[in-house]
Amino acid sequence: MSSHRFEITGQSDFELGIERKRSVAILAEVPDADVADGLVFIIPGMGGEKDADYSAMLRRYISAKYNLVAVSVDAHCNTCRPARSTEFGEVDFELDGESILDALGRYIASGEKIDRRLETHADILQMLRAAAPKQFSVRAILNPPGDQYQNFGVLSALDHLCALNALVDSEISFDVANVLCVGSSHGGYVAHMMHKFAPNSFNGIIDASAYCETVAAFIDGKWKEAHINDGNLIYTCSTRQAWQFANPGLASFFGPDRALIRDTAYDTHMQTVAKAASRKCQFRMIHSTNDAVSSPDLKHRQAEMLCALGFDASLDMINEGDVDGKFIKSADHGMGIALNLLFDRYYPTIERREGVTDQKLETALTFDGPKYSYRISHRASEIQLAATCEARSPIRGETVDRLAS
Amino acid sequence: MTSTEETFGRVCSVIAAELGCAECDLSAATTAEDVDGWDSLAHARLIMSLEDHLNIRFPGEKLFELDCIGDLVSLADEALAPKKENTRVVA
Numbered sequence: 052m053s054s055h056r057f058e059i060t061g062q063s064d065f066e067l068g069i070e071r072k073r074s075v076a077i078l079a080e081v082p083d084a085d086v087a088d089g090l091v092f093i094i095p096g097m098g099g100e101k102d103a104d105y106s107a108m109l110r111r112y113i114s115a116k117y118n119l120v121a122v123s124v125d126a127h128c129n130t131c132r133p134a135r136s137t138e139f140g141e142v143d144f145e146l147d148g149e150s151i152l153d154a155l156g157r158y159i160a161s162g163e164k165i166d167r168r169l170e171t172h173a174d175i176l177q178m179l180r181a182a183a184p185k186q187f188s189v190r191a192i193l194n195p196p197g198d199q200y201q202n203f204g205v206l207s208a209l210d211h212l213c214a215l216n217a218l219v220d221s222e223i224s225f226d227v228a229n230v231l232c233v234g235s236s237h238g239g240y241v242a243h244m245m246h247k248f249a250p251n252s253f254n255g256i257i258d259a260s261a262y263c264e265t266v267a268a269f270i271d272g273k274w275k276e277a278h279i280n281d282g283n284l285i286y287t288c289s290t291r292q293a294w295q296f297a298n299p300g301l302a303s304f305f306g307p308d309r310a311l312i313r314d315t316a317y318d319t320h321m322q323t324v325a326k327a328a329s330r331k332c333q334f335r336m337i338h339s340t341n342d343a344v345s346s347p348d349l350k351h352r353q354a355e356m357l358c359a360l361g362f363d364a365s366l367d368m369i370n371e372g373d374v375d376g377k378f379i380k381s382a383d384h385g386m387g388i389a390l391n392l393l394f395d396r397y398y399p400t401i402e403r404r405e406g407v408t409d410q411k412l413e414t415a416l417t418f419d420g421p422k423y424s425y426r427i428s429h430r431a432s433e434i435q436l437a438a439t440c441e442a443r444s445p446i447r448g449e450t451v452d453r454l455a456s
Numbered sequence: 457m458t459s460t461e462e463t464f465g466r467v468c469s470v471i472a473a474e475l476g477c478a479e480c481d482l483s484a485a486t487t488a489e490d491v492d493g494w495d496s497l498a499h500a501r502l503i504m505s506l507e508d509h510l511n512i513r514f515p516g517e518k519l520f521e522l523d524c525i526g527d528l529v530s531l532a533d534e535a536l537a538p539k540k541e542n543t544r545v546v547a
């Protein structure tokens with residue numbers, strides 16, 4: 052088994068016109084066999100599974116056990132939570148000064164005395180800590196490394212597809228008919244989006260608790276994305292944002308088009324995907340009926356739609372009674388399912404089916420929204436993947452059922 | 457002292473250092489569930505640390521299939537065996 056590291060150029064943000072400053076690192080664990088049985092992208096959610104040791108171990112495990120090239124990609128905004136150890140750089144934790152003053156106000160209102168000279172925010176935080184067990188909430192911005200921001204999946208999916216092209220072109224030999232993704236939560240969501248943009252390239256997608264659409268709390272900058280406890284201080288966090296919700300006249304407005312391209316259960320777009328797919332991908336999904344982040348109803352609809360479109364899709368819906376403490380540790384979002392166990396459970400249910408990558412097929416896809424047309428073009432030439440977003444004329448009488456619902 | 461006993465001592469020493477538990481509380485039958493903080497992330501850290509300290513590499517396919525400290529010791533012994541044989545030849 053051998054470990055490889057590549058770097059490729061990241062996809063520019065074609066929606067917002069922002070160039071990428073940071074290259075995209077690819078880490079691949081390659082089994083000893085002359086030709087691996089396939090390749091799997093391991094795509095963690097936003098939480099602890101990004102831990103460097105855990106990720107490295109997971110790649111080694113999957114590569115050795117299944118004779119697959121196991122790959123992690125430092126795709127756009129991949130690292131957006133503080134972690135004990137990271138493979139791709141640290142998240143900068145920027146405290147919001149106004150909220151520290153708000154917390155000071157609550158400290159005084161609670162009857163506590165100011166017992167020290169307060170010259171800096173750090174002085175205030177130290178005094179708040181000393182008032183434990185009283186709890187104080189402070190807002191924080193999570194700044195991903197390399198001036199990245201929360202794009203919510205599109206750039207991440209494109210980066211992974213470019214990584215696939217780079218790996219196909221590399222000296223690593225693997226069965227290109229058996230390319231898979233495994234991911235939980237946001238990772239599973241990115242996996243579905245990769246399939247949306249490259250319908251022929253994937254033999255299987257395995258997800259746990261993957262949402263089907265943008266989680267508004269993660270992009271509206273209203274500090275509801277994550278809560279991080281630091282003793283009696285509770286940081287309510289939001290990843291750095293580039294979208295805005297106030298001015299529809301600006302390209303940075305997160306309107307219906309932005310939402311629809313990020314929707315992996317929007318039937319109109321998925322019909323386009325199904326038509327372009329010469330081989331239908333196999334989806335293995337598991338979700339909880341208690342999931343408060345990712346709608347169980349929408350997940351049901353996604354599974355039904357995928358089946359109706361001819362994909363080989365299965366969805367295991369679990370509830371409190373299915374918690375076994377080993378595979379399923381809770382009925383909440385993510386279900387506490389470790390990625391190694393997720394892969395162990397579902398990979399054996401996926402059969403190898405003949406297929407070639409979208410790069411080789413030079414697949415071209417157009418996804419229309421009310422205002423913009425998104426075009427994804429795979430090419431065998433030098434620029435292998437092009438994504439554009441151009442204004443379009445609305446078709447008379449066209450409705451966007453998905454948004455209406 | 458047999459090689460297994462020696463390996464057991466070295467493994468327990470690393471576990472105690474990584475997880476902040478008492479070495480004397482650990483036995484071959486101790487599982488991750490018996491030790492506070494031995495979750496999947498700590499397990500990964502522990503495996504990497506053991507590989508560093510013992511200068512071995514565990515087989516990839518076994519990394520998540522270690523149920524107790526005894527399993528870790530057996531696997532570490534297997535990984536150490538060729539090194540020990542080589543050491544004898546050289547000596």
